[in-house]
Amino acid sequence: MVNITTPLRIGYVLFPAFTALDVFGPLNVLNLISITHNMTLSLVSTDLKPVSVDRSIVDGIPGGMLASSASPNFTQFVLPTHTFDTAPDFDVIIVPGGAGSRNINGTKPHVDWLRQRMDDPELDYMMAVCTGTSLLARTGKIAGRNATTNKAAFNWVKTVEHAEDVNWIAKARWVVDGNLWTSSGVSAGTDMTLGWIEKLYGRNESERVRNLMEWNALNQTDDPFAEYYGLV
């Protein structure tokens, strides 16, 4: 158990073509835990326009990122609650992944905002799911830290600016290095969030929520996907 602010102030960063499950898996955990533990959630982006959900996290598809424009009927949107200018202080910031993380110019405002917030003394946890870790790497502020990311996109993430300074862990469902929590791809973000809830509120609470979600969890060191993608 740790000393935590009440209400716990959670901020989620959204960029175009983020992976919905990277956000809504962890949010299901947080929604359920928020019934008994006071917390607020903000969805933060460059402006308040609807942010598109990505169609693909696939590596190696010609063109790299499959924009939602490829299939206008197959797009979902989420509405932010704050802009980078209006976002309040947070105790934890969570960065999702998704095809949109490969749009280096498009996510520059997000990286700039993250770089600034990582110096905020009120920030207790910085978390990233899937290729969201690439945005953290690009801030230059996780040099020398242990981190992991999406296994299908592992080798791509290692090519972004400042990524060579990060100690990438190939086989891990998620990695904890001080206040930095990073997970493997997509579904792993929900396992990491359950692990974080266990740290904050204890195992009974994380298990209660997992059972409500009927979620089949993997533990922190269980990672069959590192092997599947030939990373170990």
Place this chain on the structure above:
Amino acid sequence: MVNITTPLRIGYVLFPAFTALDVFGPLNVLNLISITHNMTLSLVSTDLKPVSVDRSIVDGIPGGMLASSASPNFTQFVLPTHTFDTAPDFDVIIVPGGAGSRNINGTKPHVDWLRQRMDDPELDYMMAVCTGTSLLARTGKIAGRNATTNKAAFNWVKTVEHAEDVNWIAKARWVVDGNLWTSSGVSAGTDMTLGWIEKLYGRNESERVRNLMEWNALNQTDDPFAEYYGLV
């Protein structure tokens, strides 16, 4: 493998306070499979206004449904693409669950629309995730059929109108009865969708997508949650 329409026309029904993961888990599967298999997605509701995501699927909380108004900062919204009046024909309709399914008056238009669509000869599959099965039960059109639903809310679902005519299966990750596919709670919907993709496009495709999502699946008959909630 089955004979399937191209493009496969998928419709998701949204009601206020649906569980986001019931939608975005299966949609992650469908988004990824849509790269190689042509399909369209429609999100259908009473009107085109943003539909709120629920805060809770919890059974037994005083008041039953925890409305998002309880915590205005902790609400997400999704934008529909069609209304019940403008929705096209579908090959498959998917119904999510969530706290909002307990709002019997609020979901009456959805049940009425589903009842009508269940007579559509073009409809090949009717699927429900979590307490979404309660809406199908209320149509009166799954009498005598095998079905399952959320395990924490299992006994509540059995109280809705016409539920007594359904053959409820307590221990199952998901249940297939002809064109009717119903899953257990929340995360089980994603396992069911992977099972459905296996039936449509084969095991290689469902496994490829599961690995891209780094999803830790349970099989159709694996259901530790039925026991956890004392249903078996």
